[in-house]
Amino acid sequence: MKYYSSRKFDLVVVGSGLAGSAAACFATRRGLRVAQVSASGGEMAFASGVLDVLHIFPPGEQKHWDNPWEGVAALAAASPQHPYARLGVGTIREAVEEFVEFLRGAGLEYRGLPDRNVTIPTAAGTSKTTYRVPQSMWNGVVAMDGKLPALLVDFTGMKDFNAGMIAEVLRPEWPDLRSVRVPFPKPLMGVDRPNLMLAEALESEDVLARFAEAVWPHLGNARVIGMPAVLGLRSAPQAVADLEERLGVGVFEIPTLPPSVPGCRLREAIDAALVRDGAKVLQDRRALSVRTEGRRCTGIVTGAEEWRETLEADGIVLATGRFLGGGLSASQEGIAETLFGLPVTHPGERRLWHRDRFLDHRGHPVNEAGLEIDDRFRPLGRGGAFAFENVFAAGSILAHQDWVRTKSGAGLAVSTALAAVEAFLRLRSGG
Secondary structure (H helix, E strand, O other): EEEEEEEEEEEEEEEEOHHHHHHHHHHHHOOOOOEEEEEOOOOOOOOOOOOOOOOEEOHHHOOOOOOOOHHHHHHHHHOOHHHHHHHHHHHHHHHHHHHHHHHOOOOEEEEEEEEEEEEEOOOOOOOEEEOEEHHHHHHHHHHHHHHHHEEEEEEOOOOOHHHHHHHHHHOOOOOEEEEEOOOOOOOOOOOOOHHHHHHOOOOHHHHHHHHHHHHHHHHHHHEEEEEEOOOOOOOOHHHHHHHHHHHEEEEEOOOOOOOHHHHHHHHHHHHHHHOOOEEEEOOOOEEEEEEEEOOOOEEEEEEEEEEEEEEEEEEEEOOOOOHHHHHOOOOEEEEEEOOOOOEEEEEOOOOHHOOOOOOOOOOHHHHHHHEOOOOOOOOOOOOOOOOOOOOOOOOOHHHOOHHHHHHOOOHHHHHHHHHHHHHHHHHHHHO
């Protein structure tokens, strides 16, 4: 027998990636009764944990911007359909600053420079430019910028992080860079050393002490030590401080391949803060269908075959992402939005979706597929007007943007989330 129930909220956010989480954050901070629903933990396990605003525009020219706000202004002027162009620099900046403040209150400190992007090393031996980085990565920004003598460390059995390879690739621009591999300071079952397993083990002060003892003989002239981002799931700043005290040098984390421990930290910290602030975080809860009355959506039906619950709401924020998040699906017939059945802007025939070269700097036309919106971030229906007066969209599901190639994912997610929440508040107040 299927069990049906219902609960009432001011706002239901569908999706738990960065856009959905930011929307839930902004809504709870404004006193709304919020439910956030998703079929999984979102896409943050694939995220590096850093916050991009914009680094490259136009992608085809590979023009790099040291000042992300100047880059945003240039993008908005050249691409009036881009979500950034609907918001403007001031609104985007305010959204990012408020979100960073929220993360600080959630126990995650982020650092950066005023009006500048910063650069960190990556697990591929390349450099990544971004706007804000977790506190645990900051010494990497300072060390890379100043080319400080550094030692990179990895662990025996860790397959997705090779300190020797990173040092070899970066050494032409960072000459005083060495590497060492040490045994992991705690016996672990099996041969592989998954990131999350290492992070759990490094929550222990004793394990950190043994790690410091293993690294100490290799310090040499190093002024900083870089290592994979596995310094605990919940206590990275404390772990960094502990190692710095034991070793007498700076310590920094380097983002790894997925699953990303900094991404998981972000997910756990945001969820805990949302629950603390009164939001209902409903994970492993698939949004099955919607309930509508005319041009209003009255609720989201969630659950599974065995049971269902209706989340009644005055407003909905759709932040389900594109293909990875499940917000869009592709077939021979085209691209579809998976919950409301909203029309999706895309290049048309499949032969037009991609360019001839896979790594074309311009990106593929399909990368800008997504939902058209009005000035209130409401998805448009087939007639060109808003589909539902109280449904708003945020994040990568929006059309006319390629966040991967412009390096603007966090800025896009956070700023459009704020725009969606504030548009709902204006609607509810009669504005």
